[in-house]
Amino acid sequence: MAAGDLDLDGDVDLITREVTSDTISILSNLGGGAFARSILFGPVDPAALTLADMDNNGLLDIVVAAYASPHGFQILPAYYR
Numbered sequence: 239m240a241a242g243d244l245d246l247d248g249d250v251d252l253i254t255r256e257v258t259s260d261t262i263s264i265l266s267n268l269g270g271g272a273f274a275r276s277i278l279f280g281p282v283d284p285a286a287l288t289l290a291d292m293d294n295n296g297l298l299d300i301v302v303a304a305y306a307s308p309h310g311f312q313i314l315p316a317y318y319r
């Protein structure tokens with residue numbers, strides 16, 4: 239799991255690995271302890287994931303270490319544009 243403000247609304251959002259489906263989900267923070275879940279990507283058998291602004295555009299991108307990826311990792315550009 240990784241945490242960061244993906245949609246720049248000031249609330250910390252989460253990305254998680256769904257163990258049963260090997261997919262990656264975004265949990266958008268709606269405030270007040272409520273989250274909206276959406277499946278972003280998969281199945282990829284993600285081993286680890288983190289958030290970083292890889293292209294320096296001010297928006298967090300999702301970096302996934304995945305056994306199924308040819309390079310061993312994959313960068314998912316900012317989800318919210």
Ligand SMILES: [Ca+2]
Nearest residue numbers: 243245247249
């Ligand atoms: Ca947010």
Ligand SMILES: [Ca+2]
Nearest residue numbers: 291293295297
């Ligand atoms: Ca970025």
